Amino acid sequence: TADMQILASALDTQYDAVVVAAADDGSLDLGGVDLVAIVGPTEEVPVAEREALAQYIDRGGKALLLIDPVLVGFDRTAGGPRIAVPNENSFAELAARYGVAVGGDLLFDMRSNVGVPIPYPYLMRTPVSEPTIGGNVETVVLAWAGSVGASERQVPSLQIIPILETSAFGGQRSFAQEQAPFFDVRTETTPPYSAGELTQRVAAVAVTGPLPAG
16 A cells, blocks of 8 residues: 555665565465564455464564554545544454454543644654663654553463553543544544543553463
């Protein structure tokens, strides 16, 4: 896709990035790949590709999962975001395989955010809380991110480390709680919240450790 090409071009400045396409039989050739980036799936991932990715990770391969729990629709006339709807094909189940739960929700930060030009809570400025993983990167801007954390079915040998967190003024919108099929995320609107609901929330984690044999 166009987004993948843009990401690959950006990574090419420091890495040898390639787009891996599935073969006619649906298999993926991941030989010689140091890290697989899975970027915002919005369509169902075929079974053969799912199995190839799981086998790659199970055998010690590294993966960067950029999971989009929501899809944001843009108003071309207004030139900005308008509504957010659940992403039914986010591929969050791959993260769940390794004990990570991706919330079907939308995070916002009422204090640490980016102006476009007015402060926009869904465009969060998140500090890197684990420098040994983030390297020289101190802050990451996240747009329309969801919550992540350890699932109830954790893998005992794996450690889940929070690496990106909101400020203490982080909020969360749940489609289930609001009983709404979509959220209004226009720049001129403010997310519904009460002061008592704001707290620090995890937006990204790293998973390290050996997988159990077999």
